[in-house]
Amino acid sequence: MYKGQSFYNGITFKECVTDYALATGCNLKQYRYDRDRIGFRCVGAKGKCQWKVYAASLHNESMWRITKYTNTHVCVPNGECEMFKVPVIARLFLDKIREEPDYYMPLKMEQTIMEKWKISATRGQCQAARRKALAWIASEYDTQFERLRDYGAEILEANQGSVVEIDTVKNDAGHDVFKRFYVCFDVLRKTWKKTCRPLIGVDGCFLKEKIKGQLLVALGRDADNAIYPIAWSVVQVENTDNWSWFVNRLKIDLELGDGDGYIMVSDRQKGLIKAVELELPKIEHRKCVRHIYGNLKKTHPDKKQLKKLLWDLAWSYNTRDYEERLERIHAYDSKVYEDVMKTKPKTWCRAFHKIDSYCEDVENNSVESFNNTINKVREKPFVAMLETVRRLAMVRIGGFRFKREEEVVGSGFKCYPVINCFHTGLRWVSIGFTNKTV
Numbered sequence: 001m002y003k004g005q006s007f008y009n010g011i012t013f014k015e016c017v018t019d020y021a022l023a024t025g026c027n028l029k030q031y032r033y034d035r036d037r038i039g040f041r042c043v044g045a046k047g048k049c050q051w052k053v054y055a056a057s058l059h060n061e062s063m064w065r066i067t068k069y070t071n072t073h074v075c076v077p078n079g080e081c082e083m084f085k086v087p088v089i090a091r092l093f094l095d096k097i098r099e100e101p102d103y104y105m106p107l108k109m110e111q112t113i114m115e116k117w118k119i120s121a122t123r124g125q126c127q128a129a130r131r132k133a134l135a136w137i138a139s140e141y142d143t144q145f146e147r148l149r150d151y152g153a154e155i156l157e158a159n160q161g162s163v164v165e166i167d168t169v170k171n172d173a174g175h176d177v178f179k180r181f182y183v184c185f186d187v188l189r190k191t192w193k194k195t196c197r198p199l200i201g202v203d204g205c206f207l208k209e210k211i212k213g214q215l216l217v218a219l220g221r222d223a224d225n226a227i228y229p230i231a232w233s234v235v236q237v238e239n240t241d242n243w244s245w246f247v248n249r250l251k252i253d254l255e256l257g258d259g260d261g262y263i264m265v266s267d268r269q270k271g272l273i274k275a276v277e278l279e280l281p282k283i284e285h286r287k288c289v290r291h292i293y294g295n296l297k298k299t300h301p302d303k304k305q306l307k308k309l310l311w312d313l314a315w316s317y318n319t320r321d322y323e324e325r326l327e328r329i330h331a332y333d334s335k336v337y338e339d340v341m342k343t344k345p346k347t348w349c350r351a352f353h354k355i356d357s358y359c360e361d362v363e364n365n366s367v368e369s370f371n372n373t374i375n376k377v378r379e380k381p382f383v384a385m386l387e388t389v390r391r392l393a394m395v396r397i398g399g400f401r402f403k404r405e406e407e408v409v410g411s412g413f414k415c416y417p418v419i420n421c422f423h424t425g426l427r428w429v430s431i432g433f434t435n436k437t438v
């Protein structure tokens with residue numbers, strides 16, 4: 001905190017002071033509660049402490065600003081904190097309670113507060129805070145869907161040319177109820193189209209708690225084979241209808257035509273396979289060997305060689321390798337062989353990928369590793385979750401760029417032509433399967 005620091009509103013100022021109190025353990029107390037003025041002071045050291053912060057909403061601007069700040073303490077934190085009242089505790093535990101309502105009972109909250117921030121809260125305060133948080137969560141579901149349209153409008157205003165789709169259905173009472181949401185940022189689709197590999201990985205993951213539904217994501221690969229988020233969507237269930245809708249949106253927004261020249265990598269979600277056949281009949285639809293292995297392992301749990309044999313098969317470089325490795329599986333176990341054949345191995349072996357497909361991957365792990373990064377946001381309220389996914393996508397794209405360029409500088413390579421494609425707008429060129437050593 002510093003004098004002159006500005007805030008969007010009084011709440012963000014209060015949150016900033018809360019963070020300060022939690023980090024320092026000082027006994028802060030609010031002494032000014034006006035609509036346009038808020039002040040906190042430290043009441044430690046029996047009132048001798050001088051620390052004080054004061055912010056006001058300024059009439060000539062829409063912001064709040066810290067106008068007075070005395071940053072000196074003579075106190076020694078002792079676990080007391082007067083500003084640590086029920087609403088503050090409720091806010092701190094909101095996400096945790098949403099995720100694990102049965103785990104964060106009042107006693108657990110009390111212990112967590114002590115362990116984490118060395119501040120003592122009473123059992124009564126924790127009980128009240130938990131009740132408050134649960135009430136917020138209950139009302140949040142409705143308000144979040146109300147806010148979804150605002151969020152969509154905000155995206156479109158700030159990102160011209162982007163696509164936002166919000167589908168609703170009428171319930172028995174005649175009210176609009178959420179059905180599905182889709183967003184594709186213009187800059188992402190244009191950059192993907194111009195500079196990334198013609199490959200799209202798609203997958204879905206479950207959302208937690210109140211928002212019962214699925215997050216569907218479409219991810220590309222940039223010239224360095226790093227993940228490039230393209231579009232995402234929230235649907236109530238993963239079925240053919242919703243997958244068709246999602247794939248159809250991608251087809252229009254990414255101008256995929258009949259899919260000729262593009263590759264889709266996915267797990268074997270039945271609804272998705274049908275949707276892709278329908279919307280993009282000419283796309284090369286690769287299956288993910290990891291999912292195939294996962295399914296086979298369930299039927300053959302004691303076959304220790306299965307993993308190696310299957311991966312060898314997936315990585316077959318040509319049809320001769322493929323046949324030889326398939327024969328190895330046959331020799332290993334005829335039951336396993338039969339089940340492998342049922343998965344149509346030609347759809348997930350490298351030997352049968354089109355040569356100009358620009359990417360040798362046989363598994364969909366880029367999508368899943370993105371799902372792992374967004375795992376943490378899946379329990380957030382709806383709009384907050386979508387916004388966090390957007391930010392993670394930004395960090396992902398921006399962060400990787402930076403890191404990779406640094407790596408290249410230190411690697412002694414004279415040039416690394418694919419690295420700059422984002423800046424120059426060059427489309428990635430096929431360099432066979434040796435792209436790691438350009």
Ligand SMILES: [Zn+2]
Binds near residue numbers: 026027045073
């Ligand atoms: Zn103090």
